[in-house]
Amino acid sequence: SAEDWADIRSDSMTLIGTNVNVTQQTITEKKKSLNNLPVYIRSPTSSHTETKFLKGTMIDENRNLVKVIDKDISKEPVYLTVPANDIIYEDEPFQSKYYVNFTYETTDAVYLSYLRSNLNWKTRYQLSLFEESKSPIIIAMADIRNDGKSRIDVEHAELLGGDINLRMFEQHRSERYEAREHAVMYSISHAQLSTGSPPPSVSRGEEVAGLYVFSINQPFSIDA
Template identity: 50%
Template sequence: MSVWLVLLYALLTSANINNVPYTTRIYSNLAEIIQPLEKLPLEFTDDDWNYIRSDSITLFGENINITLQTITEQKKTLNGTVVYVRSPISSDKTIKLIKGILIDEVNHLVKIQDKSIDSQQSLYFTVPDNQIFYFEQPVKATHYVNFTYTSTDSKVFVSYLQSNLNWRTQYQLNLNNNESNLIAMANIRNDGKSSVFIDQAELVCGDINLQMHHLQYDRSYRKSRSGGESYHQPQSSAMQMVFTDVANKVSIEQGKELAGLYVFPIDQPFIINAKTNYLLPMFRPQVSVERYGSISKIFSTMSTNGKVQRSYRLKSDRYLSHGNCIIREYDRVVGETLLPNLAANDKYEFSIGEDADIIYKENVTLISSITFNETESKVKHSLDKNISPGVFMTRTRYTYTICLQIINFKNRLINIEYEQRGFHSYQNIKLIILDKHKFIQDGSSIKSNMTLQANITENYSYTIELIR
């Protein structure tokens, strides 16, 4: 670490009062900046202000009482300055300029003062912005935030949300034989136009409802107020990615649970350049991964066929934050999935594509269909005022036999997990097992686990009763 960085780090950490350090809390779509209040008013450039949620700017400290807050936009006006405008008779080869005075920079109104134009009266006309030539560079607006407050403590902190900093978790799942290796990286992004120094940081993840919609409202309000001022999202430049190395010694500590969220502290200072992704290693949890082929289908009275899905069941010994995961088997990329926020020792099941070597065919045969009357209970009809208790309802009981054939073209054993679902249009479902294989009823689903040997065709069947 350079000498200036050490001095800056010592200066900033010396401001830690009441366990509230100068810190940056980074979320999936924005960041909260917390820093000691040095002087008022707070001053932001227009570029910085475009990323700040104005209604989030506040002060906090011991027994602080804010009595007034003001937000002011100031911009040096160019009204009254001498400009040149392009003459309408100009061509691309010959540009003719006319001297004038800028009267209204918002509406681009110019007063002509060119001696070559013979006129007894003043001439005014509106010029497109790109046809005006200035003698000085137009200055962007500066935004000032001021507070009137009282506090019993001399140490006061300012906090606000800004959208140029965000982060996400990205994973690499490497599977080789019976070994499973999950690598987690924190991808921190600076979308701003300037570098950001971060003394301390917290990466916060979980189901967090934080939006920057107030920022969009502010922009729309400012545009309508000015009459012609436009705002554009900054264009992304070529993405720069920085992978930290051991020499930098920037590391992420183990996550800690806080109010249903998880916080990953970073205690070392670092700098993220503009338009840069900063990648830090997070952790390498102990994971177990089961591979299997899955058949999960909606019940249909029509015959169906298809291929099994290449599926996985993952379990980790620690919390995993939401993030995209690239999956490799034997050093080859075989797919990707989006991992959810997953608790330690919980299981997550996912599929990444079809397996062409394992196919299934399912035939459904109607065995019987019986119509009968059923007396509705008083309890059920107490919610329906239009139906009298004890009324007879006409029901139909259907009995189907499902014949399932699975063909394994692989030269190795494979595990299959079968699920038949989608019986919601029926009042009741009942499984009748007529096969040596184990099928079970799990709520409104029929399930079974099978093991198929290499290069084999297996046939299964079961019967169900459905009442509609």
């Protein structure tokens, strides 16, 4: 839907796989025009106590320009720029549809990857220090919030921290602290997991050219 598309960073969409070569990518918006369709508009002669509507024809939907023929106003057609809230449509207005097409070569399975702007998250850390004979432990917890209007089902996720517009040239792993798997956890607002499933865990962070990447190892859903 148009609402879901608004939450997707279209410039981040790409195909990923172990052996994929993308040669072309196109994004197309298709929407049926409302121009020349009949509509009703609030009459300029309406008052606070009485609302009148006039039948007209949409001329330019981008400007809400409507052509009206009404003998009480003029013998000739008149053109009015009407506020969106004063327009009544006979049918539900059409929504844009977006199509993403790739031309690529591969011998293995490929997956669509993209960034979403409606998922917000922050990490919290707890560092435990011991005597010199025992290595320190850092516990990482991620709080994820869905600010969109629809539920999101996630098969696999990577949380990115830092400036996501940086170009990533070199990947290297931070070795500052030892993180133990049983000491890494996360929480999600409105999260839904299958009964009996262990909670997903946030992996040890990897630093990538100024970004910090945390992988989540199990499918989950987040309600809006």
